[in-house]
Amino acid sequence: MYITPSPICWRSNSQAMATLTILLVLSACILPTLASPLNNRDSTKEFNALSPIPNYITKSSPQNAVMNTIDSCWRAKTNWASNRQSLADCAIGFGKDAIGGKFGDVYEVTDPSDDPVDPKPGTLRYGAIQTEPLWITFGKDMVITLKNELMLNSYKTIDGRGAKVEIANGACITIQGVSHVIIHGIGIHDCKPGVGGMVRSTPEHVGYREGSDGDAISIFASSNVWIDHCFLARSTDGLIDVIHASTAVTISNNYFTHHDKVRNRKNILFFFLFLTFLFITMIFYALFLFICQLY
Secondary structure, eight states, X not given: OOOOOOHHHHHHHHHHHHHHHHHHHHHHHHHHHHHSOOTTSOHHHHHHHOSSHHHHHSSSOOSSOXXXXXXXXXXXXXXXXXXXXXXXXXXXXXXXXXXTTTXXXXXXXXXOOOOSSSOXXXXXXXXXXXXXXXXXXXXXXXXXXXXXXXXXXXXXXXXXXXXXXXXESSBOEEEXXXXXXXXXXXXXXXXXXXXXXXXXXXXXXXXXXXXXXXXXXXXXXXXXXXXXXXXXXXXXXXXXXXXXXXXXXXXXXXXXXXXXXXXXXXXXXHHHHHHHHHHHHHHHHHHHXXXXXXX
C-alpha cells in the first residue's frame, strides 16, 4: 500500500532543498575567493607595515626578546653593526657553511640606478658582479628597479640591515653557477621576467641572456647559499626557485605572500570552517529525508 508523505515533510523538504541550493550557490562563489591569494593587496604597503621584518632593518637590537637560533646569534649583540660579517657565522641547516663576503671588504650601495651592461660604481650590480669577496650594504633606504636580471657572483653578501631596501618592479636576482652567497634583510617583490639582451656577470664578461623567468630569487646549479629574513611577494614565476642540482641551501625566516603557492592563513581557516558547515548541513538534510521516508 502506498503511503503519501505528510504535507509537513513535503513543505519542509521544499524549504530544505531551497536552503541547500542557496548554500551550494554561495559555496561556488565564496570558495574560489577563499582559496585564492588576495591579489588586490599592495606589496609595498605590506612590506612597510610588516612585523617583524622592519625590526631587522633598524640598527638597534631589542632587549629581553625571545629569539630563534639565528637571531640570537647576532641581534642580541648591541654592536652588530660594527661587525656585520659575523652574520655569516649564524647560518644553520644545509647552507650553514655559506660565508658570502665574510672575508672581503664592505661595499656600500649609494645609487639605486641600474645598468645591466656597464654598471656604475656605487650601484648594487657593480658590487654583485665583482670577482673578489664583498659584503654589500646600503647607505640609505632605496627601491631598486633592475633593468635586467641581477647576476650574483660567488662570495657575495647582500645585507639590508640598517636600511629599508626593496628590489621591485623589474627583473630580480639570479644565482647561477656560483657558491657562497648570502642574502639577508631585503624586500624582493613584483618581479617581472627579464628581457633577452646583454647582461654583465663579471667585470670581464658580458654575455647574451635569453631572459629570466620572473622569479624573485632563482638559484640555479649553485651551492652554499643562505636566504634569510627577506620579504618576497608577487612575482611572475616563483618566489624562490632552487633547481638544477643546487645544494647546501638554507632558506630561513622569510615572509612569502601574494603568490599562487602562498595562502593567507585566515583564508585557509575560513575555507575549512565553511566546508565543515556545508558538510554538517548536508548530513542533517540527508537525515531529514530519511526520517520523512519513515512516515
